[in-house]
Amino acid sequence: MTVLAVAEHRRGELRDVSLELIGAGRALADAVDAPLHVVVVGGDVDTFAERLNREGVDAIHTVAEGEEHNHDVTVQAVSALADDLDPAYLLAPHSVNGLDYAPALASRLDYPLVTDAIDLSVDGETLVVTREMYGSKVETTIAVEERPAAVTLRPAEWPRAKGRGDATVEAFDAPIDADAIGSTVTGFQEVGGGDVDITDADVLVSVGRGIGEEENLELIHDLADALGATVSASRPVVDNGWLPKNRQVGQSGKVVTPDVYIAVGISGAVQHVAGMKGADTIVAINDDPNAPIFDIADYGIVDDLFEVVPALTDAFEG
């Protein structure tokens, strides 16, 4: 019995979530008294293996197949490895690429799958997975009463594994059926360049779904002008085309670390918070007292933004 964690890399870099998987995987492996194995598929696997060799890792399996993430290769390689190892639990990141292979991998292996875990515990033979629902308004627990099982872990929820491990590193000779590869990565594209770099701003006024209509954005621009701040946004505002993509804060947008971040009409979904929780001071203006943004805010106003924002603008202009 083992715990098997699948590392993630992109464009030559091992991604931090890989080290978080080791952190979570070690704790889980201890709970079921099993060794922790890590597998990395594609890219410069020897360099990746060196970086993955942290405290608590017992074995690293490398599959030197291709450069970038390809879900068909990953599913074939990891399912073959899992057939060999028969892990109790398989851990993958709940990242965009994790979403692209983990469900297929679990299905092919006939493992039950729970996604987007924020906590794991073991109770006898049962794995208890904590995850959020309804946009972080509630937490739920799901009992997985079968082994093996697969879980995807939300990034930035577990500490990164540290130290230097003494794992064995072995090349795994995965049988890859090239005919079964049905997609090809042809390139990458950076998005969100343009006029303003929100990552440079000291003060951001960030606007979310609560603004309601495009014409209401004027209130936000007025406030930003009064404060000498830059305007950024959460995803729905950009999806609606009201502000360009280079203004988007969050997992799929920019990660910002301003001195002051003023979230206006932003509920604080986890994907957004991932992009701004490093701000020194966070201010939230939202009429929903239960909005998750208040969990990370330093200062809050629970009120109608259409009242508060003009009043705040006045306070600086007056």
Next chain:
Amino acid sequence: MWGSETFNVDATPTTRMKILVTVAEAATVDDEFSVDGLGIDEQYLTHDINEWDDYAVEEAVQIAEAGSDVEVITATIGPERAEETIRAALAKGADRAVRIWDDAIADRDLLDAETKAALLAPVVEAEDPDLVLTGVQAADSGFAATGVTLAERVGYQWAAVVNDLDVEGDADGGTASVHRELEGGVEELTEVDLPAVLTIQTGINEPRYASLRGIRQAQNKPLDVRTLDDLGLDAEALASPLRWTDTYVPESEGEATVFEGDAAETAGELAGVLREQGVGE
């Protein structure tokens, strides 16, 4: 976009392209709510089309409008209540709908990705679409796994988190050229062989509102209901080793200073704090 000429390579009179879109309802929760057992008390919930699926419907309809002979079918796992949402998708341009429901489904509190895929797979196999579009995730449960699980189950290719799509048809089935929205403002450009399941990210298009004419037409479009029996499944298809055991409101980790008073008062206090931090100088 979809080029109609590229699909006239053979002259069979059947539909040249078929797109199946999964349409789910997602519940949004009122600001104030209470947990009732494993769920949220129904009086605090509003059920509407899952936001991601709305973009998937729009994408399918745009492909259909750009082509000459494209059929769009929606598939929904949901109770009769969901028919309002399904009619809305038909009003936006889908041609017909399938709704999957059964007392055995109603009895289940947790439909995990494998279970949903097991229910959708017979519909995909019967319809044999070139393209299946699903939303990346459901806004309420957020598993984000149904589309890729379904692809694996029916032997389709796939791509997850697609925010740009061009379809090229040919006699062998064709190719979808997609952008996958990775973290940190990077998109991956990928070619996917058809038939394929693509999970659609918000922002890929601008979902339309249904026109009055569309709403009228939708009333006459076929909406078939399928039970487990109709799908050739038995209750075994719903068996899952996952058990939903608890739901609770997490204790706030917040230590925010919340200003009290009317807007002028709270804004004034906040302005004071911001000035202390050097804002506005």
